[in-house]
Amino acid sequence: MPLSKAQLLAWLGKLDAVYAAKKEYLTDLDAAIGDADHGINMNRGFGKVMEKLPPVADKDIGTILKTVGMTLMSSVGGASGPLYGTFWMKPGMLLGGKEELDAADFARFVEAGVDGILQRGRPERGDKTMYDVWAPVLEVVKARAAAGDDVAAIVDAALPVGEKALADTIPLQARKGRASYLGERSVGHQDPGATSSYYMLETLRDVLHA
Amino acid sequence: MKKLINAVENVVKEQLEGMALAHPELTVAFEPTFIRRADAPVAGKVALISGGGSGHEPMHGGFVGKGMLDGACPGEVFTSPTPDQMYACAKAVDGGAGVLFIVKNYTGDVMNFEAAAELVAADGIKVQNILIDDDVAVKDSLYTAGRRGVGTTVLAEKIVGAAAEAGYDLDACAALCRKVNQYGRSFGVALTSCTVPAAGKPTFDLGEGEVEMGIGIHGEPGTHRMPIGPVDALTAYAAGQIIDDPAYTRTVREWDGSGWAENTLTDAPFAKGDNVIAFVNSMGGTPLSELYAVYRKLDAVCKEKGLTIVRNLIGPYITSLEMQGFSITLLKADDEILKYWDAPVKTPGLVR
Ligand SMILES: Nc1ncnc2c1ncn2[C@@H]1O[C@H](COP(=O)(O)OP(=O)(O)OP(=O)(O)O)[C@@H](O)[C@H]1O
Numbered sequence A: 001m002p003l004s005k006a007q008l009l010a011w012l013g014k015l016d017a018v019y020a021a022k023k024e025y026l027t028d029l030d031a032a033i034g035d036a037d038h039g040i041n042m043n044r045g046f047g048k049v050m051e052k053l054p055p056v057a058d059k060d061i062g063t064i065l066k067t068v069g070m071t072l073m074s075s076v077g078g079a080s081g082p083l084y085g086t087f088w089m090k091p092g093m094l095l096g097g098k099e100e101l102d103a104a105d106f107a108r109f110v111e112a113g114v115d116g117i118l119q120r121g122r123p124e125r126g127d128k129t130m131y132d133v134w135a136p137v138l139e140v141v142k143a144r145a146a147a148g149d150d151v152a153a154i155v156d157a158a159l160p161v162g163e164k165a166l167a168d169t170i171p172l173q174a175r176k177g178r179a180s181y182l183g184e185r186s187v188g189h190q191d192p193g194a195t196s197s198y199y200m201l202e203t204l205r206d207v208l209h210a
Numbered sequence B: 001m002k003k004l005i006n007a008v009e010n011v012v013k014e015q016l017e018g019m020a021l022a023h024p025e026l027t028v029a030f031e032p033t034f035i036r037r038a039d040a041p042v043a044g045k046v047a048l049i050s051g052g053g054s055g056h057e058p059m060h061g062g063f064v065g066k067g068m069l070d071g072a073c074p075g076e077v078f079t080s081p082t083p084d085q086m087y088a089c090a091k092a093v094d095g096g097a098g099v100l101f102i103v104k105n106y107t108g109d110v111m112n113f114e115a116a117a118e119l120v121a122a123d124g125i126k127v128q129n130i131l132i133d134d135d136v137a138v139k140d141s142l143y144t145a146g147r148r149g150v151g152t153t154v155l156a157e158k159i160v161g162a163a164a165e166a167g168y169d170l171d172a173c174a175a176l177c178r179k180v181n182q183y184g185r186s187f188g189v190a191l192t193s194c195t196v197p198a199a200g201k202p203t204f205d206l207g208e209g210e211v212e213m214g215i216g217i218h219g220e221p222g223t224h225r226m227p228i229g230p231v232d233a234l235t236a237y238a239a240g241q242i243i244d245d246p247a248y249t250r251t252v253r254e255w256d257g258s259g260w261a262e263n264t265l266t267d268a269p270f271a272k273g274d275n276v277i278a279f280v281n282s283m284g285g286t287p288l289s290e291l292y293a294v295y296r297k298l299d300a301v302c303k304e305k306g307l308t309i310v311r312n313l314i315g316p317y318i319t320s321l322e323m324q325g326f327s328i329t330l331l332k333a334d335d336e337i338l339k340y341w342d343a344p345v346k347t348p349g350l351v352r
């Protein structure tokens, strides 16, 4: 089964609820190794997305994704604003005219999004950022799409990989972003951006199984 | 938390409204938020824009005016502004000669300004971005996001602002700004933490008898803590960190007109015989009188090390809310830098 537009909208709506519920938790993670604003930033951003979505909800998927990206870019702030902004915007530019995403489209979505994070933040694996979750997830997504899985099966396969990658950020020493100034003191904490990225995947799984 | 605020979520907006009322020579726009010279765009002049989190006043909004910035984009307290602010500001102040973004090296600021530069360039406006990364408390750029942008930002905005006023084109403004950044080094010391209104509690805990050496302007951790000593000892330490700092090399991303170019820059250390501009800054809570005590010792250390202070700036210019503490910036001054340092400037935060 492809990812329908209704599922995409449900995913975004659910993300808004997830970031509202996890606002304190993400902010606490950021307080440990950053400046205690990541949950506030994500909550504000997806709140704005909910305001901007209704007028474009019946447009093509490319337009919806671009709207999400532009909105996050101009409302999240911090490092994660431009990162998530490009993450949603770049696939939007690729997927113009689409009313649903098949497995190949979905793989292009994730690939273009992760490429956006790479271009904007220039992270490397092991820097203790959101890219540490997206890099292995992208590998699985591409492999499962090539093997002929549908979107739900791809996401099911990617989720445990993302979950492990998220836990694997804990022992890392940050080399990018605000956390890098802590040096060794950043070790032992889960990265906030990696955590909010994992929620995107987990929430999509929930929507696909609803 | 004891602060002169109404509702926490309106802090920045209400402060900007007050500023607009006090300074009719400035225009403050909301949604997206930016401050600009009321007489901008100035035809044919390169427009300078800076920005960053609020809480460092008078930087940056207080430096908007003739001879300094054309526009400033404030974020929430200690949070970077977003690209739509810089984009709208650039459209409002570009006088046809292009726009220079002066960006302090913090991941959030850097990425938001990079996104903005792409938007501005896509509209056919010439744009360049120069990073300020002068905090010697950060030693390496390999394992961190690199040196943070601190005191040199104020000096760069003044000097490049004057050069733009004198008719420098965009390339020349960018080159001068890059040079000022490479000639400037800073180091900060905190005596107390500060409290971000939205957080409601101090950013970090510092014992009654302790100081944090190498503090950033958002309460980023410094290099170490130690018992507070006499002002002479604290000043000698900070000045020594700056003057003895070896060459510093890192790679920066600069917009080259069509895309991002990676430029590797190396800053030479200070050398005996250098003329310098000395900037002693209050983090907000330290009174001017104590800054003069810092300056007294700084002058002695410079003489000892063979540096001549040819100009100075002393006061609260790049602050960290109500934090007690100070920073020292030394900027190697050549004829070009001195000429534009001495040029007139008229802004709410700096007049000469
Ligand atoms: N260069 C980078 N590449 C990829 N991800 C990054 C990079 N730098 C930081 N991040 C991610 O951003 C997250 C922090 O986002 P947040 O919104 O809290 O920004 P911030 O650094 O606090 O910015 P600001 O200080 O301007 O508010 C980190 O947990 C990390 O996952």
Ligand SMILES: [Mg+2]
Residues within 6 Å of the ligand: A030, A034, A035, A036, A037, A038, A078, A178
């Ligand atoms: Mg943060």
